[in-house]
Amino acid sequence: xxxxxxxxxxxxxxxxxxxxxxxxxxxxxxxxxxxxxxxxxxxxxxxxxxxxxxxxxxxxxxxxxxxxxxxxxxxxxxxxxxxxxxxxxxxxxxxxxxxxxxxxxxxxxxxxxxxxxxxxxxxxxxxxxxxxxxxxxxxxxxxxxxxxxxxxxxxxxxxxxxxxxxxxxxxxxxxxxxxxxxxxxxxxxxxxxxxxxx
Ligand SMILES: Nc1nc2c(c(=O)[nH]1)N[C@H]1C(S)=C(S)[C@@H](COP(=O)(O)O)O[C@H]1N2
Ligand SMILES: [Mo]
Numbered sequence: 001x002x003x004x005x006x007x008x009x010x011x012x013x014x015x016x017x018x019x020x021x022x023x024x025x026x027x028x029x030x031x032x033x034x035x036x037x038x039x040x041x042x043x044x045x046x047x048x049x050x051x052x053x054x055x056x057x058x059x060x061x062x063x064x065x066x067x068x069x070x071x072x073x074x075x076x077x078x079x080x081x082x083x084x085x086x087x088x089x090x091x092x093x094x095x096x097x098x099x100x101x102x103x104x105x106x107x108x109x110x111x112x113x114x115x116x117x118x119x120x121x122x123x124x125x126x127x128x129x130x131x132x133x134x135x136x137x138x139x140x141x142x143x144x145x146x147x148x149x150x151x152x153x154x155x156x157x158x159x160x161x162x163x164x165x166x167x168x169x170x171x172x173x174x175x176x177x178x179x180x181x182x183x184x185x186x187x188x189x190x191x192x193x194x195x196x197x198x
Pocket of ligand 2: 031077078079157158
């Protein structure tokens with residue numbers, strides 16, 4: 001019998017995909033520390049700056065013209081929901097970082113609205129992270145970070161900065177918004193690195 005996977009719900013294999021302490025949800029909750037910013041696309045750009053010879057920026061049009069990948073990944077929020085098989089389209093960080101040679105080891109993502117989050121550069125390379133501008137075949141909803149957000153699915157979802165405008169490359173690590181308020185500096189869901197000291 002042909003039954004779509006969306007219809008049968010949780011499969012036996014799913015439990016192996018759910019990190020400790022997490023539960024699976026079909027909803028897509030919105031978690032934002034402040035109001036949703038609405039930046040006109042004609043003033044939007046994405047910039048890699050900091051420890052680079054010269055900052056590199058892409059306008060919205062230039063960003064849209066970069067090669068995009070379809071991505072299907074599980075996402076894990078520190079508030080304990082996990083959403084399986086989320087589908088996105090976006091530009092690999094490998095593509096963006098190739099345009100900005102650097103000696104840096106860390107990145108601080110910066111966003112419209114002032115949110116920041118820190119990620120080691122090694123975690124952004126190697127097909128592990130994207131700047132996504134579509135979710136489920138549609139332009140990314142502003143509440144979920146549109147026009148574009150970071151997607152780093154192997155870390156807790158607070159690292160996936162919404163309304164991202166760029167990366168500041170740094171020789172040393174520096175905590176971002178939630179990391180300064182007691183969230184774990186790295187945030188591996190499989191090690192339950194939720195808060196400082198975990
Ligand atoms: N700019 C920005 N990015 C953000 C946040 C935020 O408040 N501002 N919240 C983070 C947190 S804590 C989570 S769990 C996810 C939530 O993404 P969602 O609202 O699309 O579910 O976005 C992350 N990225
Ligand atoms: Mo979160």
